[in-house]
Amino acid sequence: MTHGATSEPASSPPLGKPQPDAPPPPAPGKPVGRVLLGRLADVHSLSLIGVLAVLAIIGAITKPDAFLSTDNLQLILTQASVIGVVTVGVTFVIIGGGIDLSVGAIVALASVWCTTVATQDYGMAGMIFTALIVGLGCGLVNGVLIAYGPMVPFVATLAMLASARGLALQITEGRTQVVSVDAVLDLGGRDAYIFGIPPLVLIFAGVTAIGWVLLNRTTFGRRTVAIGGNPEAARLAGIAVKRQRLMIYALSGLCCGIAAFMLVVLSGSGQNTNGNLYELNAIAAAIIGGTLLSGGRGTIIGSVLGVLVFTTITNLFTLNNLDSAGQQIAQGAIIVAAVLLQRRSAAQQP
Numbered sequence: 001m002t003h004g005a006t007s008e009p010a011s012s013p014p015l016g017k018p019q020p021d022a023p024p025p026p027a028p029g030k031p032v033g034r035v036l037l038g039r040l041a042d043v044h045s046l047s048l049i050g051v052l053a054v055l056a057i058i059g060a061i062t063k064p065d066a067f068l069s070t071d072n073l074q075l076i077l078t079q080a081s082v083i084g085v086v087t088v089g090v091t092f093v094i095i096g097g098g099i100d101l102s103v104g105a106i107v108a109l110a111s112v113w114c115t116t117v118a119t120q121d122y123g124m125a126g127m128i129f130t131a132l133i134v135g136l137g138c139g140l141v142n143g144v145l146i147a148y149g150p151m152v153p154f155v156a157t158l159a160m161l162a163s164a165r166g167l168a169l170q171i172t173e174g175r176t177q178v179v180s181v182d183a184v185l186d187l188g189g190r191d192a193y194i195f196g197i198p199p200l201v202l203i204f205a206g207v208t209a210i211g212w213v214l215l216n217r218t219t220f221g222r223r224t225v226a227i228g229g230n231p232e233a234a235r236l237a238g239i240a241v242k243r244q245r246l247m248i249y250a251l252s253g254l255c256c257g258i259a260a261f262m263l264v265v266l267s268g269s270g271q272n273t274n275g276n277l278y279e280l281n282a283i284a285a286a287i288i289g290g291t292l293l294s295g296g297r298g299t300i301i302g303s304v305l306g307v308l309v310f311t312t313i314t315n316l317f318t319l320n321n322l323d324s325a326g327q328q329i330a331q332g333a334i335i336v337a338a339v340l341l342q343r344r345s346a347a348q349q350p
Contacts, residue, residue, distance in 0.1 A: 044290040044341075048305035051334075055312045063319045072315065074198055080311040081204035082262045083281050084304060088211040089255030090282040091303040093153075095215070096248045097228035097295030102142060102157040103256050103282055105164035107275030110134040110260030112168045115177040115270030124183040127264070132257040138164060139253015143246035161279070168272035177270040188265045200262050207258060212300045214251075224248060228295030284331065285310055288338035309334065 059067030066072055086103050093100045114131040122130075138160060145156040179185065186192055192199050215221035223244050226234040235241050256275075263274055289306035291298030310331060317327040 045299065045302050045305060048289065048302065048309060051309055052305065052312060055309070055316060059312075059316050059319070062316070066319050067316070070196070072319075074196075074201075076308075076311055076315050077201045077204075078198050078266065079315070080307050081198075081200040082259050082266060083278060083285070083311075084204045084307040085207045085255050085259040085262065086275075086278050087282040087285045087303050087307050088207055088300060089252035090279075091211070091286045091289070091291055091298055091300060092215070092224055092248050093252050094283070094286055094291050094293060095228045095295060095298040096224045096245060097231065098146065098153040098245065098248065099283070100142065100157045100249065100252050101154065101279045102138065102160035102164060103252065104275035104278030105161040105168070106135055106138045106253060106256040107260045107263060107278055108272055109138065109164040109168045109171075110257045111264050111274045112171050112177060112270040112272055114261060115179055115264060116171060118177075118179050118181050118184070124181055124187075127179075127181065127184065128261055131261040131264075132254060135253045135255070135257020135260060136250060137253070139250040139256070140246070142253065143249035146249060147242040147245040165272065168274075172270070172272045174272070179264060179268050179270070184265055185268060188268065200265060203258070203262060207255065208300060208304055215298075215300055220244075220247070225296060228297075230296070281310065284335050288334055290338075293339075 056067075086107065090100055090103060110131045113134045114127040117126045117130045120126075142153075142157055142160055145151045145159075146153050149156065187199055194202060215224065223234070223239050226237065226239055227241050227244055231241050234244075259278075260274070264270055267274075285306035286298065286303045287293060287306070288309065289299065289302030289304070291303060313330055313334075314327060316322075317324065
């Protein structure tokens with residue numbers, strides 16, 4: 001036996017050096033579930049872009065001169081702008097695990113209230129301020145009833161729907177309030193276009209950008225997703241669930257106030273029938289955009305694409321002089337397909 005000899009296993013790797021066949025560690029700050037949800041959202045957005053492309057092809061074939069004209073494309077974007085702003089707020093509500101059936105009535109109330117102010121020589125600034133305050137106030141009432149009431153969101157917002165519609169009817173006495181403020185009327189004219197883009201479209205783009213940043217780059221967005229996914233877990237994690245719900249509904253009301261002023265600019269008047277069925281259209285657009293109706297998941301971009309899909313369908317039916325019943329059937333079929341796709345994606349998640 002030779003003294004001083006040592007025996008080391010030949011296969012032992014140096015300390016601190018990873019095995020060649022070992023799987024790479026997961027990237028820090030990228031949970032697997034979050035990555036999967038992000039990929040699903042990307043796939044869903046791409047599918048909606050594909051739907052828009054198919055609709056554009058149909059329009060180009062059936063009405064090439066009318067559909068592809070600059071005026072018609074501007075019209076589609078302008079019509080999508082008002083309901084699009086409402087949909088941004090509704091998307092936050094649904095992601096947070098709630099529902100808002102009162103957005104259309106809030107738009108109506110804010111529009112007639114701000115046109116009432118216009119008759120008292122407060123000008124465009126007074127109209128904007130009034131629309132925003134009315135929308136925000138209604139949203140806060142919804143939030144207080146739901147978060148601190150506590151009331152079921154369906155019941156609370158249904159009560160707001162009835163109340164806001166009734167108050168709007170009382171203010172107008174069933175009459176149309178025509179706006180005579182030149183600055184507001186000029187805002188809806190072609191002379192106000194910026195590089196060929198209507199101002200309402202720019203407002204919509206700005207609200208969309210702010211909504212995207214709030215949802216994806218702030219703690220407000222993360223708290224919204226958390227309480228929508230599991231309110232009790234969010235509470236145990238230190239999130240003030242009641243306050244967050246209050247803020248979400250206030251945000252939805254504020255979006256309604258913005259949309260109300262945009263609708264006044266677009267129509268030049270305020271009516272108690274403004275915003276009719278906006279709640280259903282906004283919820284439908286959010287759902288086909290990938291927002292989970294039970295809460296905890298959704299994207300602003302997907303909701304905007306959903307709005308554009310619905311608006312483009314309406315435009316195609318109008319250009320081809322087709323019955324509105326077929327349009328409603330097509331929209332219903334799209335909603336059903338989107339919900340089934342959501343359920344299938346959820347079932348495939350680990």
